[in-house]
Amino acid sequence: MGVYTVSSVENLRICVVMVGLPARGKSFISQKIVRYLSWLSIKAKCFNVGSYRRQIGAAHPSADFFDFKNEEAFRIRENAVTQAVEDMMKWYEDDNGVVGILDATNTTRSRRDWILKLCRENAIEPMFLESWCDDQEMILRNISDVKTCSPDYEGVDPEKATSDFLQRIGKYEKVYQPLDLDHDKNLTFVKLVNVAQEVIVNQIQTYLESRIVFYVMNLHIRPRFIWLSRHGESIYNVEKKIGGDSSLSPRGMQYAAKLPELVRESAGDADLTVWTSTLCRTQQSAQYLPYKQLQWKALDELDAGVCDGMTYEEIEEKYPEDFKARDEDKYEYRYPGGESYRDVVIRLEPIIMELERQENILIVTHQAVLRCIYAYFMNVPQEESPWMSIPLHTLIRLEPRAYGTEVKRIKANIPAVSTYKEKGTSQLGESVNDATKYRNLLTGEGGN
């Protein structure tokens, strides 16, 4: 049973109602919340009204469509919201949903009141989350992101898309009623002013709401990259042993020597900060990187307890039951005296929060830890994440975007052993068939 799972006994359901003009990062924030909560095993889902609207016949609307005086269009838009909300209510009931996110502009008070009433009638706690922004630079950046990513502007000339989108925003501005400290003082709401420069938190009523706000406070929507790498091949890797605190092998040292070049090719002159674990193989791997470095205890490899320093064959022989139990539920399995993947996810909380707050971080860490971090950014389901293949001597670049995270893999072309262990064997290495599914996750195709 999950640590943060909210069981049905507690009977708590929350609806996060997004509020704000177009291009304020609402979809980005919604997606992030879903990913974060899913990572913590809390059932969350986003209902994007725009995609409902596209489904019911307004796939590529022009700005006029969003004129609040356009009655025909207004009817279609009402329809879209209604359908989204109906689906959300159904999801709470049928799938025991816990946190639903209504991703729409919800700019008028009457619309918000309508949602409020529906929530209260269905014993769902409404929490309004407004992204309010007057930082022009940020808005323009968002617009350029939307016009290249949004399905509304597929195949449209970028110039034209931008001007149409600005017009669309203008239509919303005419009717926009921001959340008001006086008028809305009884509502549970969060108002983000220029992302997180100022955050107003009003009438938070439950633990889970506070947890969502805590997470959102760490987010920023400036463009950024995250680089991830495992340490170079270690002596233990070569000896097929797990855990330990061994040094790098000669090939691992080659990777360490090549890493600065790989990073520079990918990051250019950007000033990065390097995070390593406190184990020496990550520090050796990062030793030639010309950036500020921080060591985090929280990035240390999953602790294999009594099995630390053994090969999988030895584990299978000495602890056959453990070996089997781990293959059956690798996420929950905890080595005697050691940790499970779930334990690692919990101790990574400070890492994830700091990572969200920062720009341009390079993390050099270990296989299991990297799987957890990767799963968070790529929304990899819990049962799959411990089985992902993340090869040695490969630099991974993540780029979080509004509609998902983009991945790029940069190979160092320095040979290394495979430390990948398939289910049901104590032998290392990947057979093509079984690993294909997880490999796709790494190329980005399986991502969002």
Add this chain to the structure above:
Amino acid sequence: MSVVLSDGEDANHKSNEDDADSTVTGNNTGNHMARTGKRWSGSSSRRPQLKGLGSDNVHENVATGDHIFPGQLYSTESGRLFHAGKIIIVLVGLPATSKTLLSVAITRYTKWLGVKTKSFHVSEYRRRQGTEVPDDYFSALPTTKEGLEVRGKIFGLVFDDMVNFFQETKGQLAIYDALNIRRSERKELETKFSAFNIKVLFIESVLTDAELVNRNIKMAAQSFDYQGVPKHQARNSFMQRLLVNKPLYEEIIPEENLSYVKYINSGQRLIVNNNRYGYLINKIVFFLMNVRDKRGCVYFARCGTSDNDRYIDDEVLNKEGRRYSKILTEAVLDRINSKRLSRNGTPTFASKASTPTPEGLVMNESSGLIPTVTTLQRTLSRGNHKVRQIQSWDGADDDSFVVWTAPRKRTYDTAKYFLEKGIAVRQRFQLQQLHPGVVADLTEEEIKAQYPKEYSEYIKDKYHYRFPRAESYHDLAVRMEPLLLEIERMCGDVLIIGHESTLKVLYGYLMACTCEELPSLEFPRDEIVEISFSPFQNKAERLPLTTA
């Protein structure tokens, strides 16, 4: 050249302890490449100095010792966590705005997380002086020479202690509890601490709700300063302190260019401005969203007995167990009602004669609980969708009473008589007892005999050690975090019926126990433990349960 910082240190202060620790190499097994850095370094082999049940350790100084705290995810050599550096939280606000409550509550929480925290209360320093202070000492701007002098002396002492806490010990977070209502004072603090490379965060407590203001004044007039002073006189004297400072108060404004949090009306609203400090501060803001001025108490009780009382069986209560349930129900309700009566004098809604009494608002016959003003307000707003409704969550109101039980039959059944009275009873899976693994249902002697190696490890670190297939207390503490914060947010009373292991963790949090103390706590069946809350400390009281 690159700078390497290990978890918790900062560039300017690489302390000697770090160097000493990091030279440790190798271990006993002869494996030169084994992990030497354990997740837990430090103290568990030391004999704990038990301070006994009942004392709240939130004010114990931790910066010098190697204590590990129950909710800590890992420990570092420098003793600091999260690369958060050193932080001082400066409280801001008029007298009677819950500043002490906030500073103590934050201390309790961050200590639990393993952050070496200490709160510095100027009022404590003044009282320790022993002598009378001039009247105008209590003004943010004293007008007499004596007033200025005494104020300067006392504030100087606090400042030196705070700096010492950071520089000489392993302190990471200091909380400064004083008025700090003048812009100039804040600027000075910001400048002084920044010079020491200590980050400064201001938390301003603002009260605009008249009812809350009145309540807080009433509370303040009962504080240490007025022990033995007649009520009326105490109130007057305190009002004087408030009135002299009111015109001097300058609220924090964005133009001061500080990092600050405004904590408005006991947390109904929070405004976070210019927060540059990262994880730890955000975690504290997260906590502030949950902390409440609690009026009720937390009660701990064990479940009734079943025939075999074994871990593996999910048994129902036996006859004795059912009898216990009945006695427990009556004892807890009696206690809650007598506390409510002493708090309110008479049932409060009787004094609101001008408000029309809605139908059905009589003392809730079936539950036997005394209603309060909140009960009345809620009844009036029933069905109004703009106002939250009662069923939505537990413990939000000061008249609430909820019973939490573990998911096992015998604990849930122990709450049966509460359920019959219409009181909310919730099974919380986080209260699932510590999983004992292979040592389930074995006595300590049997464990010693059957698992000698494991047992000797367990004795070394009872808090973190896990028997094969078992959970440690630490696992339990981490998985119970949501409950801790939910308890913080509950304004009313809550009774928790659980296994001894889970009660230890909850008690450990509320009374600020260390990992060494927590496993040795005891909760026998013939007692209820009552934790009551006051701004400066929590109190634990054992109430005998007469089962005869």
